[in-house]
Amino acid sequence: MYYKDKTVIYLNGEYIKASDANVNLYSQTLHYGNGVFEGIRSYNTDDGVRIFKAKEHFDRLHYSAEKMHINLSISSEELEKISYQLLKVNKLKNAYIRPLVYLGENMSLNECNDVNIVIMAWEWGNYLGSNQIKVMSSSFQRPNPKSCHVEAKVVGHYTNSILATTEAKNKGFDEALLSDNEGYVAEAPGANFFVEKDEVLYTPPLGNILAGITRQTVFEIAEELGIEVHEKKFKFKDLKNIDTAFFCGTAAEIIGIKSIDHYEFPLKWENSISSLIQRKYKMRVSKNEFQNVYL
Ligand code: PMP
Numbered sequence: 001m002y003y004k005d006k007t008v009i010y011l012n013g014e015y016i017k018a019s020d021a022n023v024n025l026y027s028q029t030l031h032y033g034n035g036v037f038e039g040i041r042s043y044n045t046d047d048g049v050r051i052f053k054a055k056e057h058f059d060r061l062h063y064s065a066e067k068m069h070i071n072l073s074i075s076s077e078e079l080e081k082i083s084y085q086l087l088k089v090n091k092l093k094n095a096y097i098r099p100l101v102y103l104g105e106n107m108s109l110n111e112c113n114d115v116n117i118v119i120m121a122w123e124w125g126n127y128l129g130s131n132q133i134k135v136m137s138s139s140f141q142r143p144n145p146k147s148c149h150v151e152a153k154v155v156g157h158y159t160n161s162i163l164a165t166t167e168a169k170n171k172g173f174d175e176a177l178l179s180d181n182e183g184y185v186a187e188a189p190g191a192n193f194f195v196e197k198d199e200v201l202y203t204p205p206l207g208n209i210l211a212g213i214t215r216q217t218v219f220e221i222a223e224e225l226g227i228e229v230h231e232k233k234f235k236f237k238d239l240k241n242i243d244t245a246f247f248c249g250t251a252a253e254i255i256g257i258k259s260i261d262h263y264e265f266p267l268k269w270e271n272s273i274s275s276l277i278q279r280k281y282k283m284r285v286s287k288n289e290f291q292n293v294y295l
Pocket of ligand 1: 039188189190191192209210211212213214248249250251
């Protein structure tokens, strides 16, 4: 599904066939989850294939690595160039790009100096589809920010995400919404969360969530459109008073939420300012309404 016979990946300085790559089974990442990664998208824009906010993603990869004591020596500029090269050799246009920084052989819990980087890319449509989705308030909470760096994109953190999504799917929902360790609404397993009330947007503040790059783009679009956005803590019970809501993330893009725990939001999606943001986001990524710094 993710690669074919001829698919090329980048691994530690070389472009090789995905089917020829292998990994050391004593990798510290494989056993203990200490690795960092990114999820990035490219779009076939009016000006050719462009990676959306490449610099922001690779800078966050560096941030995550630093938090996990992983020495990532390759620059964001270089990583962006490699990603464009991968898109070219694999003839990808609307693709998902996955850089993964993983560690080598180390069965102890000590810092590991054997740092590897792989970048893979594949053609990928909407992660959560394009219809409004049915969401479940998860019985799982996001990790306690005192137990790990929640604002970093770390491999091991995603066991929490997998548990929440699996629970939601098994109960007939499309996706989960998790609270933080204080019981406030936090985020989805792989996306941030916004609510709309009286044409104003609200989203949980940073601290217990991943600082999403799409979340930041929503702030930018809202400002351009003159829409107010506030960072605010709220509880699940407060969601009974809102007009509508959405998730946003690189993979999910902007996806409207129909209901939470079967409670349907009153405002029709088409009439919401959230849907305006959704349309504007699509235009922004596909019309290359953004800066590419290292081209
Ligand atoms: N929260 C979590 C837990 C995520 O995994 C993601 C996806 N990276 C997001 C939010 C959204 O972040 P971004 O917009 O940078 O993709």
